[in-house]
Amino acid sequence: MSNSVNAAAEAGRLILDTADRLLREQCSKELVDAAEAGTWPDSLWRTLMETGLPWAAAPERLGGAGLDLPDALGLLRLVGSHAAPVPLAETLVATALLGEDAAVTTLPAGPISIALPSADSTFEARRTGEGWRLDGSIADVHFANVAEVILVVVASPDGLVLLRVKPADVAMNAGRNLAGEPVADLDFAGIDISAEQATGVRSLQTLEQFLALMALTRALMSAGGMQSLLDLSVGYALERKQFGRPIAQFQAVQQQLAVLAGEAAAAIRAADAGLEALADAFAEDGDAGRLEAAVRAAGVAKSRAGEAAGRGAEIAHQVHGAMGFTYEHRLHHRTRRLWAWRDQYGSETYWQSRFGRQLCAAGADALWDELTRPH
């Protein structure tokens, strides 16, 4: 391994350690409760901005830290393990992609939301001279009502375009999901977006690639959430006594926690593998084969983490007993997020079906090669 790779790895570890400490201190039970009840965690976001984490992958010329996006995304595991109620994933991705265009001279200062239309939405974007007119609606846009700007992702013949929309300019039906995260349905009703608010995306070419990138963010957050479930459950089992001894001493409990550990380990490895494939794709700027490999790996990461989340949350709650079912306990900050994230940006079935169709098209005798070919 070269020295520069070691230095980058070392710098990455340093950032992760700093972020871990910061989020551990900041994301108290009270803060997460308040955020879920509708109070924007302003002090948390300000502290994050002071350390530069949301702009970690934005270029230095715009005030970012200039990390490669795949390196910066490793931070998202911490969003999961600390149940951080902020759009760090969206803001990291948005500032990295906006910064790819030399014409962009400033980044939005606040939190950013991303509106990615699904194939079956009524959303429509039409060119109007130099600008764009947006119609129809996009459902379940995370953090739309607390963001400074919403980036609407649009496919055009020249590639993907990010349109900056002010939250005040769209009709918004805002609410919360089961994790208490803000979500909103956006109704565009023919609003016009000027050319100055449009930025071309360089490193991704299709809406599906964008979907995969966002799916990977959820897989990484879920991987962090799984580690946290395991830590909380092991800790609780060692401390909680029944029949005169810690429940950790019962084989029935040990066996369940071993299963949880396996699910957590698989989720973490799958999410990291998704990140590694994305790093390969970014290293070979725009290579279609590598991008497709990254989409596939992101899909495996998302679906494996989603399955792990369901099984893991079930075990964690069983081990925690009635205590973990109370509002007072912080376990539900993790489990409710895991349940929410697994249904965002494509469920297990969505990504498994995509992979399955590709494998069938390749044929039985190509299966092994499809699964092992280094990308």
Place this chain on the structure above:
Amino acid sequence: MAQALAFEPVRLPPEAEALRADVRAFVADTLAPDFLRNSDFGSGHDAEFSRALGARGWIGMTWPERYGGGGRSFFERYVVTEELLAAGAPVEAHWIADRQSGPVMLRYGTEAQREFFLPRIIRGECFFSIGMSEPDSGSDLASVRTTASQVQGGWLLNGTKLWTSGAHRNHYMITLVRTEPQGDNRHAGLSQFIVDLKNSDGLTVRPIANMAGDRDFNEVVFEDCFVPDEHLLGTAGNGWEQVTSELGYERSGPERFLSSFRLLVELIRAVGPDPEPAQAAAIGRLAGHLVTLRNMSISVAGMLQSNHNPVVEAALVKELGNNFEKELPEVVRLVAPANAGRLFRLTLEDTLLHAPSFSLRGGTREILRGMIARGLGLR
């Protein structure tokens, strides 16, 4: 934080990837077209195939060159073993010798033992069985009752070993016995011997058919069976440490999640290029699990390459891998097309009939979960 989840990313090095095409070509050239493939490492004992593999340098790949070994990395061995399993090649004859008997001799054996056995194993001429379980000792291995008592020039073995795969065909067995009566420390007083299965007096091998109809299992009975001093493996009384290390080689390899792989291949063949939604989802799900397990297993190969002893990580791979290979036929049968055909049916039946053993051999699911729990600090 729990320390059990340290599966560092590992990328197979180019020299390992380069072997892939060679193994595929070799398998295509060597196996008859009508060979019924089975990715279970315990199916298909073919001495001729093993000798051909030995001639290619694909047995004892990581062992030192002075014994005829390849001096290659664990990654290169990993690629060869996973390619053979995925192709459904008959690897049973040399599998145990290559995976654990040789490595245990390298670690604990005498120079004379290494010089005698390793070159023969490497050439694919010397096959080993595992002599651990007994009628009253399964998961509780330390309770073995077979004894060895010292006599002039050697030891006399008495007792019975059970579930000894291949003992009727293989040449030797590394067997765990008690050399001192059990005291307070039940892990003390155990020893390992290399027993000659072909040329020993007082040794009887009796077949036990399994539920799939295979004649692979055996009962091996020792009645004053003489084993010479030079076939004591390692140190008398150190058997527990040695056997634990031997089991470590058993647990993280691709054979722990590929046993049902050929069934997934045959499902895709039966489904064709245009799957129903449920078929696509099932195939994609199983493939995603397999990709992730392989990733974890390669990570463990990386730990072995760096001389670490990844006990808990290996147990996690086996636990997840066994669950996967047992679940695979259950998922596949529910989405298979009605006209899937004879090859599909035979593969499904063969997989189902062997599946109960997947989470028993090499340490039961319950024992492995206990090891994981220990790694989590629960016991």
